[in-house]
Amino acid sequence: MKRALLLLCLLLPVASWAETVQLAGSTTCLKIVRAAVEEYAHLHAGTTFALSGGGSSAGIARVLEGRTHLGMSSCEPTREERQRLLAAHVRILPIARDAVVPVVSRAVFEGGVRHIRRAELADIYAGRLRNWRALGGPDRAILVVGKNAYHGTQRVFMRYLGLDRVPERWLIELDDDRDLLRLLRASDQAIGYVGIGYLDDSVRALALQLEEGVVAPTPDNIRAGRYPLARTLYLLVAPGAPHEARAFADFLRAPAGQAIVRKTGFVPLAQ
């Protein structure tokens, strides 16, 4: 009896050494993950989480290096990345569908700019288009805001625009979507882009003008694939991840987790 008790006592601290689940990567995914962690903590009080951003690239890199349990990516891994991930036995788990949406300050939208063509976007971000007047908006210079290169959102957006690199001079690069939004909110002349999960009332999304017509970034359009700037959000599970991390990943992909996805403004995987 005494021995069992002793063993139990030894186990208790061990139990409390349960691993903190480490997540790093896409800030877009972070919005879902933050909400999911809060929900998850209610159900599994013992599990602790350490969240950090850094962008999708950072997420992929860290997972490959084994410096994080769960990597977050908001863009499709490149072929090279995919190979390396698979080689490292990293599981690539889609957790949500997302779209990157060009957003403008409200004043701009109210000023008349409702939709935009890809070419126009490219001109703006290349620095060729400098005033809203050219797009039928107010007579103000365009304050161009974007995310830095580590972010999946940026890669997706840039890929769409067909731009490799953007000169810094007229682009404000921010790391945090919230800062980006804050800027757009504070400004009456800014443009940026975010995952639809970050859209709120303080900014206005621009619909894309395609050949077929104007395609708004609605969940239907996104799921149907009509909206071109769609993407899948991934969770990358490191091979040596503790079972709490795996459990969390499963939770995210389960209906409860997908409900959180929807709640946070993203598009759940399946309907």
Place this chain on the structure above:
Amino acid sequence: MRDRSWKAWALLMAVAVAVAVAVAVAVAVALGALRDHRLAEVRAQLSSANQAVQSFLHRDRLRLSDATARLLRDPLVRDALTRLLANASSVDRFDARHDLARAVFADHFAGFYLLDAAGRVRFSMRDADAGARSPGEVSRALKRLEMGDPFVLSHPFFWRDQLHMWGIRAMRDATGRIIGYFALALGETQVRSLVRPVGRIGRTGESYLVDSRGLMLSASRFEAELRTRGLLGAGQRSVLRVRVAEPGVGDKGQWPLTLAVREALRTHRAGVSLTGYRNYLGVPVFGAWRWDDVLQAAVITEISQQEAMVAYAKARNIVLLMLFVVMVGGLLVTLGYGRMRARAERAANRLRNMLIDSTAEAIYGVDLDGRCTFVNRAFTNMLGFEEHEVLGKMVHGLIHHSHPDGSPYPIEECNIYRAHRERTRVHRDDESFWRKDGGEVKVEYWSHPLFEGNKVVGSVVTFWDITDKRRAEAERARLERQMQHAQRLESLGVLAGGIAHDFNNLLAAILGNATLVRQFLMKDPLKAKERVDRIIQAVDKAAVLCRQMLAYSGKGKFIVKAIDLSRMVDEMTHLLEVSIDKSIVLRYHLAPNLPAVQADEAQLQQVVMNLVTNANEAIGGKSGVIAITTGLMQADAEYLAGCYAAEGVKPGRYAYVEVSDTGCGMDRATIDRIFDPFFTTKQTGRGLGMSAVLGIVRGHHGALRVYSEPGRGTTFKFLLPVDESLAPEQVREARRELARFDGGLVLVVDDEETVREMACMMLEDMGFETIAAADGQQALDMYRKHRKRIRLVLTDLTMPHVDGRELFMRLRRLDPDCRIILTSGYNSQDAIQQFAGKGLAGFVQKPFTAEALHAAVAKVLGGGQ
């Protein structure tokens, strides 16, 4: 008994109440202590949380201050600002904005404002802002910057429909003069700790900031509550919209600020309230507050009283519950115990009742007051009372209220309660109990006292009905009498037959002689005369026989005349001597001048004759003495009670004739039977003699006393009342006052208590002190003890163990000068004869009068004049 149990019950109740009160007080004290402890804990918690909040706020403010400082140090920023202040062109301005935005938003701020020295907006994210006057709160902040604060964090304020909070630094030129202000609008993450302080405790604890107007500067934890109460609009935040005041009625602008706010604003010091007050939601709370000069706001930490004291409340509830459980448990246990005891008692009672109901005897118990404590079935059957009619009632009055003859029997005299008082058993068979219907039940009862320790607590009485027994006894007595009567009748027949037979013989003798007279009258007159003499003899005999019979029946014709008994006896001497054996001596002690008695001489003669004849036969052919004594005596009631034929005989003076013999004597049983008509110990005779004697004595209103001892002899003494009228002189003589002696101790020895007492009384009257002994041994012991003082010894002759003779011998041996007077029922001559030459001082014949005793004593001691 009932009183006592009430008292015990009252005492128990008092003790229980006292205990309960003591426990309650103890519990209250303990709970009070617990409460105080908890309150102290709450105080500590609130104070530390409040302080922590303040610390966090300061830290965050410091961080912001650093951030703003850093930004301002950024060369790009400085450059931009310089350009802006220098009235740059619009392109420049756009570039400046671009650069500033990059820096500012990357640091998570929500905007910037460049103000001129007057506080107007020079440049911001929007051109539209330019020229706008800074809001009031900002002006206040600018003032403090003017006064020297390096960094000021403004309170939240509304500007252009938005909530702003700015961190502002002054921009000075080389001389230190303020050239403008640079304000950074805080983003929601930066503001978070300021807008939502960390001081949350439990479910209801919160911390918040309040400005000097009483407006909340941070977000309330209970915004939903506020909205429900209508203190906040839907979608609104509490910042700057909630006045931290006690909810009431009327204009909420007039509501008094909560205690914490009031105190914080008034004293600008830290404080705690543990007495409680109502917060802005009306909830009773405990609170801690402090005023922060840096933030220019009150920091308040509150927790609802209910939640704060929940631990105490839980403990209190547990204690009270436990107390309740204990009390209820105690009560149940007492009840249960009481019931158990009652049940045990009932069971014991059942057994007891079974036992006592199974007896044929009636049993009942009484307590000291005389109340019935239990009865058995036999009791109720025997006396007709129901159990409930008797229990608890005074039972004496119900069943034992009267004597058998109907006279009332008060409880104080009741023998049953004697058992209580005397702690003894009482057994009576001469009393009656009374049934419910009034019928009498003769009972034999035993009463046993009940003891508790050494104290009597009551009695148990058992009784049975002896009515039948008595009736049977009465019946038996009646039957016996009947039998005796029959016997008597039968014997009477026999007697009649006998008498007739004798008469027949006599008549035959008379007839025979008469015939011979007829024959010889003419021829031989002498012979005829002889025959006539014979006839006269026979007739005489017949007459005697007749008289005897008459005497026996007690109804004969008396020839009553005044007779001197001494003279009568004297005249009978020849007759008597002829009737006795030659070997027996007749002694006469005839008193002279005997007062006359009214009597039939012949009958008395017959009595004397019978007595002498019996005496003769008692001696039975051996040598012996028959002594005849006559005298006068005073017979009292007690003396007469011991006589035969003395029914209705009054005390007074009597003349007596005493016949004593030294014959074989009679035992007690024989004495009892001698007067039975046909009892005889003799071979011959019909045994009529003594019954005839008794009849004669009875007929003369006299009395007969018998005194006998087996082996010693018998004395018969018959008394006849003296005719007072005949000898008045003698009467006068008798009553002379007896002279007293001059003290001394006399030892009186007699085995008969009454004789002892009488002698003692007489001696005391004469002036002596007396001590008494019941037998010779006792007398010896006493003599040895009081030897010096004893003047005289008066002793009986016949006594058990050591008799008078033995005593006399021993006393004389012990003390040769000892004076001893002997008393005896026997004639003095015969008694004294034994002591002739041995120094007997005197003799008194029993029964003796005071005079006789006095005379004897006087003779011995001399004096007594």
